[in-house]
Every structure is written in structure tokens, then in C-alpha cells.
Amino acid sequence: MKSFRCRVCANVLYFENSVCLSCGTGLGYSRAEREIVPVDGNGRYTDAAGLIWHVCRNLNLSGCTWLARFEGGQCEACDLTRVRPNDADAKGLSQFPVAERAKRWLLVDLDRLGFDVVGKAEDPERGLCFDLLSSVAEDVTIGHADGVITIDLAESDDAYRVRVQEQLGEPYRTMLGHFRHEVGHYMEWRLVEGTDRLAEARRLFGDETADYQAEIDRHYSEGPPADWPERYISTYATMHPYEDFAETWAHFLHMTDTVETAHIYGLARTAGPEDSPTFRAFVTDTWMPLSTALNMVNRSMGKADLYPFVIPDPVLDKLDFIASLRPRS
Numbered sequence: 001m002k003s004f005r006c007r008v009c010a011n012v013l014y015f016e017n018s019v020c021l022s023c024g025t026g027l028g029y030s031r032a033e034r035e036i037v038p039v040d041g042n043g044r045y046t047d048a049a050g051l052i053w054h055v056c057r058n059l060n061l062s063g064c065t066w067l068a069r070f071e072g073g074q075c076e077a078c079d080l081t082r083v084r085p086n087d088a089d090a091k092g093l094s095q096f097p098v099a100e101r102a103k104r105w106l107l108v109d110l111d112r113l114g115f116d117v118v119g120k121a122e123d124p125e126r127g128l129c130f131d132l133l134s135s136v137a138e139d140v141t142i143g144h145a146d147g148v149i150t151i152d153l154a155e156s157d158d159a160y161r162v163r164v165q166e167q168l169g170e171p172y173r174t175m176l177g178h179f180r181h182e183v184g185h186y187m188e189w190r191l192v193e194g195t196d197r198l199a200e201a202r203r204l205f206g207d208e209t210a211d212y213q214a215e216i217d218r219h220y221s222e223g224p225p226a227d228w229p230e231r232y233i234s235t236y237a238t239m240h241p242y243e244d245f246a247e248t249w250a251h252f253l254h255m256t257d258t259v260e261t262a263h264i265y266g267l268a269r270t271a272g273p274e275d276s277p278t279f280r281a282f283v284t285d286t287w288m289p290l291s292t293a294l295n296m297v298n299r300s301m302g303k304a305d306l307y308p309f310v311i312p313d314p315v316l317d318k319l320d321f322i323a324s325l326r327p328r329s
Helices: 088-111 156-170 175-191 200-204 211-224 241-264 279-300 315-325
Strands: 026-031 035-039 044-046 052-055 082-084 129-133 143-145 146-154
Touching: 026 052, 035 044, 088 129, 088 175, 088 241, 143 175, 146 175, 175 241, 200 241, 200 315, 241 279, 241 315, 279 315
Parallel strands: 082 129, 129 146
Antiparallel strands: 026 035, 044 052, 143 146
16 A cells, blocks of 8 residues: 655655644545545545535445535445445444455555456446455455445454464465455456457466365365465465465465555555566565565564465466456556
8 A cells, every 4th residue: 555645745645544633634536546645624535627525425424525526425445335334233333444445445455456346337247346344244255246246244243254264274364365365356257258368367376167065075075185375375375276266366466565554655666566677576475475474574573474484486477377367567
């Protein structure tokens, strides 16, 4: 994530800020400018073209600071949420802002990397939307199907998420991680399946037509193959080619976003893969040294590793493939 500064007083801002804590100016995030901009007392911002933008109507509901085109309307990020908890679900509503914050961060990831995000309103068949569901009254399964990403809001609760993480033996589990993983399924569906890249993807990740439920059942009855660390980024990636792609995609976003942030704060020499001849070189020359250093910083604080993963050579090939899906500027 890039660093932001208040345009009024130059104070450092954070992505979630709705008010500058130094000068008290109201703020909004302009997706078009990719900047946090000042808004007036009525929540309005006038851009360089003279267009007037308004703070999203969901500021108090979900903490959304993005700008909307019309007064009383909602922003493009909120437009992508198809289902949210109903107003009578107090627990679900309390968990909702955490998921929305992760979703907005994901959208900035995709914008930064040049991936188009098209909603269901624009493309009902291939567009993207999110169902952010409360599991207070019913079970919710996180997943993707036909452009619809479903998220269980219970994952907003740290205690719940850590308990599930321990039960499944996972080294890493976050709300942002869920969004990055599930959008990986969506991007494979949009950018790989039915294209001339499918044969190469199958060579790297396997045949995605393999029976999904049978492979999942096999994984939970037999566990991952003994040599999985030599070929996969995680045990979850071994379950099915779809999961291998989505896991690798999520790590592609983890790496690019973290390096950009580290560069801004003086912790990395380069800002991203653009400064490397290949994505493989970016991982080996920039990401691996940085993640090792950050792991040691965490250990110095008595914390678990920030990035508890080892990247074998076949995963570097998979990451190279995913990076190659990025649109050419």
C-alpha cells in the first residue's frame, strides 16, 4: 500500500482515515486519482475536471471512505457487495466493516496491478460481486462460483479465525487472505479458462476438470502428498488444481503489496516486479530477502513469522505464470 499525505497540512494519512487527525479536514478516497483527497463540510470533493464527488453513504455502516459519484449514493467498492447482514443482525453488522475493509484493500491491489474489475451490473454473466454473509443463524461456506465470492463474516473475529486456523493446521489465515484467494478463483475463471493460456496453466497446476469433491475428500482422508513442500506453496494448494492456482495467486498479491509498502517505508530497494527482469527474479532477489528479514523482526518481538512459507522452484514457475496474466500497459 502506498503512503498518503493530507493535501491541506501534509500530515501522514492511512488508507482507512476519514479525517486528518492533524488538521481535522474530512477525507475521501478517490479511486480515479488513487489518492486520499480532502472533502468539504458537506462531504464533497471537486476533481480537476470539475466533477463533484461525495463521501460514500456507507461511511458509518462499514467505515467506507471511498467517493461516490452521486450525493447519497454508494461508491464502486460498495456496489460490488451484493448481500450484507440484515439490519436486525447486530453481530453480523459488527463483523461487516472488517470484511469491507479487506475488500477495499483487495480492490486497490487489483487497480495497482492493472486488473480490470467489472461488476455484475456491467457484466451479469462474467462480472464480480461479493456476498458477505453472517453465519449467526446458518453455516456459510467461503468460496467462488460464476463471479460470486462468498465470505463468512465470522472470519472477522480474531478468536474464531485463529481457532479454525489451529484446527486446520494452517500457517496463515486472515480476512484479506480469504479475499485474495477467492479472487484468484475468479481471475482463473476469467483470464485462463477458455483462453489460449489454459494448456500452460494445466501443465503447471494440473487439470482443473478433475472431480473437485473427490479431490477434496481425498485430501481430508489421506492428507497432502509427502513431497508437497517440493511442488506447492501450501498443503491447501495440493487439494485440487483450482486451489493451487488460487493459493499461488494470493501469494502473488501478498508479495507485490508487501514489497510496495516496504519500499515506501525504506525497507526494500525496489517498489515491485517492474524493477526486475522477471517475476521469478523479483521473488528471489527482493521478496525472499525481505520476508526473511521481516520474519526475524517478528521473532525479535516474540511473534510468529510474518511469512511462514518456503517457495520451491516449481512455485516460482507458477508465480511467473500468474504475473504474466497482468495486463500490458
